[in-house]
Amino acid sequence: MLNESQVAEFEKNGFLKGSVVLSEEEVERLRDELDDVLQGKTVKKPVLNHNLLGDDEDKPDSGSLYEGMKMTANEKVVQVVNIWMASDAFFQHAANKTICEEVAQLCNSDTLRIWHDQIQYKPPITGGPTAWHQDHPLWPIIQPADLVSAWVALDDAVIENGCMWMVPGSHKWGNHQKHLASDDNFMPYHRHPELLPEGADTKAVPFEIKKGQVGYHHSLTWHGSPHNRSEMKRRAIAVHYMPGHTRHEPTNNHVMLSYVTVNKGDIMQGEHFPVVYAPAGVR
Ligand SMILES: O=C(O)CCC(=O)C(=O)O
Numbered sequence: 654m655l656n657e658s659q660v661a662e663f664e665k666n667g668f669l670k671g672s673v674v675l676s677e678e679e680v681e682r683l684r685d686e687l688d689d690v691l692q693g694k695t696v697k698k699p700v701l702n703h704n705l706l707g708d709d710e711d712k713p714d715s716g717s718l719y720e721g722m723k724m725t726a727n728e729k730v731v732q733v734v735n736i737w738m739a740s741d742a743f744f745q746h747a748a749n750k751t752i753c754e755e756v757a758q759l760c761n762s763d764t765l766r767i768w769h770d771q772i773q774y775k776p777p778i779t780g781g782p783t784a785w786h787q788d789h790p791l792w793p794i795i796q797p798a799d800l801v802s803a804w805v806a807l808d809d810a811v812i813e814n815g816c817m818w819m820v821p822g823s824h825k826w827g828n829h830q831k832h833l834a835s836d837d838n839f840m841p842y843h844r845h846p847e848l849l850p851e852g853a854d855t856k857a858v859p860f861e862i863k864k865g866q867v868g869y870h871h872s873l874t875w876h877g878s879p880h881n882r883s884e885m886k887r888r889a890i891a892v893h894y895m896p897g898h899t900r901h902e903p904t905n906n907h908v909m910l911s912y913v914t915v916n917k918g919d920i921m922q923g924e925h926f927p928v929v930y931a932p933a934g935v936r
Pocket of ligand 1: 788876
């Protein structure tokens with residue numbers, strides 16, 4: 654459980670470092686499972702397993718998060734979406750008791766469902782950047798924008814290997830996704846700063862997370878992660894949790910849309926959005 658000052662810190666900044674939630678053995682098990690999924694060895698498959706930056710022939714489209722970013726041809730961010738569908742160990746991880754209790758505290762709900770999860774693996778030397786973004790605007794089939802994600806490092810995530818960076822307080826400024834960009838040093842800038850609330854400070858801070866540790870972020874917090882030019886791998890699993898009241902409100906496409914079985918306006922639920930935390934006796 655988080656204490657009052659941790660909850661207050663999350664409410665103020667939109668992100669928070671939690672404790673080390675995985676033992677060495679648990680990290681090893683998840684790394685092995687990840688290797689199996691990446692090599693296509695599992696019977697069940699995730700929803701996506703690709704290079705987030707596109708292949709050589711498939712450079713980022715106009716309008717994509719990555720448009721205009723400086724990248725070399727062989728850069729990669731290996732993104733796996735919904736590894737929990739391919740690996741029981743990752744499903745158990747999504748239901749981790751400490752993480753779920755703490756996310757439930759942060760989003761003020763007694764019920765949590767998995768919206769989706771994602772691995773972002775930045776390989777040594779060629780690991781590419783993850784553009785500055787806010788999560789909820791990229792999820793245009795659910796409302797409201799009060800989801801919380803739990804990002805657990807499977808390697809120490811430090812500045813050298815491309816840890817995430819966060820802009821404190823940015824979760825309180827609304828949806829600025831279409832105005833966010835990166836400067837040449839991978840710091841965020843806003844194309845129309847006059848749209849920001851008075852006094853908004855867009856300076857980013859590094860969010861280094863130790864192997865096995867969890868970091869939480871709000872679905873409107875500005876965040877991104879630069880290249881990995883180090884010799885270290887940077888593997889991590891993020892689980893994006895929906896509080897019990899999240900509804901299906903489609904306004905655009907999303908990779909999870911084809912898995913939705915509820916009507917517009919209904920609570921987002923179903924076998925692909927499993928409950929991982931609920932009051933005793935309710936499931
Ligand atoms: O792993 C990263 O560097 C980015 C992950 C991310 O954007 C997220 O978990 O919302």
